[in-house]
Amino acid sequence: MPMHSVYFDSKMSDELRRQRLYEGQIFLFSPRPSTLALISHAREMIEGAFGNVDPRQAQFHMPVEKYVEICAPLKPAFIHHPKTKQLVKNILEEFKCDMDATYLDVPRLRMVTSDGYLTSGVGYAHHPHRDTWYSAPMGQLNWWIPIYEIESEMSMAFHPVYWDKAIKNGSHEFNYYEWNSVGRKNAAQHVKSDTRKQPKPEEPLELEPQIRFIPPPGGVVVFAAAQLHSTVPNTAGLTRYSIDFRTINIEDTKAYRGARNIDSNCTGTSLRDFMRCRDLERVSEQVASAFDGERPPQQADLVFRPDAVGAKG
Ligand SMILES: [Fe+2]
Numbered sequence: 345m346p347m348h349s350v351y352f353d354s355k356m357s358d359e360l361r362r363q364r365l366y367e368g369q370i371f372l373f374s375p376r377p378s379t380l381a382l383i384s385h386a387r388e389m390i391e392g393a394f395g396n397v398d399p400r401q402a403q404f405h406m407p408v409e410k411y412v413e414i415c416a417p418l419k420p421a422f423i424h425h426p427k428t429k430q431l432v433k434n435i436l437e438e439f440k441c442d443m444d445a446t447y448l449d450v451p452r453l454r455m456v457t458s459d460g461y462l463t464s465g466v467g468y469a470h471h472p473h474r475d476t477w478y479s480a481p482m483g484q485l486n487w488w489i490p491i492y493e494i495e496s497e498m499s500m501a502f503h504p505v506y507w508d509k510a511i512k513n514g515s516h517e518f519n520y521y522e523w524n525s526v527g528r529k530n531a532a533q534h535v536k537s538d539t540r541k542q543p544k545p546e547e548p549l550e551l552e553p554q555i556r557f558i559p560p561p562g563g564v565v566v567f568a569a570a571q572l573h574s575t576v577p578n579t580a581g582l583t584r585y586s587i588d589f590r591t592i593n594i595e596d597t598k599a600y601r602g603a604r605n606i607d608s609n610c611t612g613t614s615l616r617d618f619m620r621c622r623d624l625e626r627v628s629e630q631v632a633s634a635f636d637g638e639r640p641p642q643q644a645d646l647v648f649r650p651d652a653v654g655a656k657g
Pocket of ligand 1: 573
């Protein structure tokens with residue numbers, strides 16, 4: 345089924361919303377108290393780190409090494425700040441997610457500088473990819489929130505043609521455990537180029553038509569991790585700061601419900617990164633270990649069915 349709909353401020357249940365997301369549709373939401381609280385927390389941290397320089401213009405006032413020196417510790421500080429996870433939980437609660445079945449990964453703070461100032465390491469500009477090429481569960485949903493005003497030239501792009509069209513890609517060489525042991529911890533060292541091996545498309549892509557959503561600060565874009573998306577090369581003359589986090593529903597995970605796997609061939613799973621909203625308990629080893637190897641073949645066949653949702657009322 346192709347991607348065809350964007351829901352705006354939908355009030356549908358989380359269950360039906362997940363189904364639509366697994367089918368490739370996208371959800372946009374206006375800012376609300378919980379998302380505004382998260383971005384104001386992020387702004388405090390960002391503005392605190394840059395002192396009296398405007399963070400969106402800081403790149404024009406300092407050498408790139410200095411910019412990295414400020415941002416490299418800011419990213420983990422945001423992730424590990426005691427308030428951060430609680431604020432994300434509040435968002436999921438406001439979106440009526442089941443606190444016992446919904447698991448979250450730590451929220452990430454991203455900065456995308458303008459004019460090619462920093463395109464690697466902490467400022468990595470993502471080539472077109474599906475998160476599922478990086479061992480994300482097929483039922484993973486991504487939540488994306490801009491912290492300041494954005495423009496089209498500094499946003500992210502979706503490439504809807506590829507929702508149901510397989511792409512030859514490098515995910516068969518990707519193993520999540522190897523990636524974690526050598527990859528991420530070195531990100532701060534990558535100022536001029538990036539040596540981490542990323543699963544990339546291995547054929548020319550049609551990146552047009554593409555869709556970019558431009559919500560106000562605190563607005564939310566929710567999409568399936570299997571959606572092909574990329575960072576728009578920033579030419580806006582301002583650095584973009586955004587937050588993203590991922591969720592899964594554990595019942596969907598256990599039943600192999602999620603987006604259809606059309607071209608992800610990686611091994612390993614990021615499931616162990618997820619924590620239950622209620623108490624931050626990790627996904628059990630019993631559930632996670634079933635996904636350690638290659639993708640379970642059932643996933644392609646067990647897409648959520650509308651009648652299953654109807655039946656549960
Ligand atoms: Fe992504």
